Amino acid sequence: MCLAVPGKILSIEDKKAVVDINGMQTRADLSLLPDAKVGDYVIVHTGFAIQKYNDKEAEETLQAIREALGEA
């Protein structure tokens, strides 16, 4: 039920964003994330952006695992 997917904000009009999720465009309400900007990645759940998605953290996490496993 708490399934949510990240997507990139393409445009914003009146607290509603158009978000690209894997090439599919959908609408997301920004009421819970009012400072989101065009170009931000956000996590979308039941038509609402609920949090920003930080892709850099994903890369850093992966890098940290590699280092911990002695691969870096």
Add this chain to the structure above:
Amino acid sequence: MKPDSDLIALQKRLLARMAHNSRSLPITRIMEVCGTHTMAIGRFGLRRVLPDNIRLISGPGCPVCVTPAGYIDQAIAIARKHGLTLAAFGDLLRVPGRTGSLETARAEGVGVEIILSPSDLFRLKKPLLFLATGFETTLAPIASVIQETVQRKEQNIFFLTSFKIVPPTLHLLLNDPEIGIDAFLLPGHVSAIIGEAAYGVLPVPSVIAGFECLSILLALDKIVSMKQDGLTGVANTYRQAVTRNGNRVAQKLIAEMLEPCDEPWRGIGPLPGCSLQLRPAYHSVDAVRVFSLPPLENENTPGCCCGDILKGKIRPFDCPLFAKSCTPDSPVGPCMVSSEGTCAAFYKYERTAP
């Protein structure tokens, strides 16, 4: 993340490291409390590749599962009596009440609309009753729509809420001596809303996880190493989405609009302070107040072991009804009714004991 050879190699190395680091650990029971984790663990076959002493148990992870049967009955009864259309998320459609489900009510002529977003309510035929269920992830968007409903002075949209919250539930589960939890795999998207800090002091290793195979392995590896080092408390391996303080706007909205209450959880019973209800300022759209509904009672389905399954005391294939009289097409208990319920996940991926 694509399952390319690099990621597969990483996953194998993480498993090998976990096997090595867990050698000296006693049996360690790790409870996940998110239905999407339950499904992911089944789909990736993780229980079959983890070390024998690392046991994954499924807690009350899906708000649909723990919604009382009487709640469904109340919604259908109000719709019939007052000629309301019912709106709900798709997960709720086949959840059995005591007298039927939304699906059977629809076949009998009750208007039932399945929606993907609570914002859809504004474009549906009214008068309308929304079955507002969810953990923090979902109740934040719903709260936003309830606020908008009141601001728009909509007279014909009502909300029958069944909102559950995760942090106090974890503390109650920990205090149940029959369950025996050694660690928690914490839900990623609930945590995106409430933040790491909301869990307070947890006396067992508790790690926030994402939903990819690698993400879950990473969190389990973290739990094993915390166990090994004798550490407790909350760690976060889903930093892409979860911050220390979470979504403050959503938290403020939830705190302003909702207050704790003691609604029963299906299959478990009353968990004091683990549900939320609308505050008086929103009683004009609160179905419980508008239609003077009685409080929901505790309920038990004879022969059904969902209470013990939801608490992780037994596994689905230990229940005499599982995959016999209780299946996804004809669910008896709450764990089978939601596609993300523990029994539904085991029915799909792990139908027999290993």
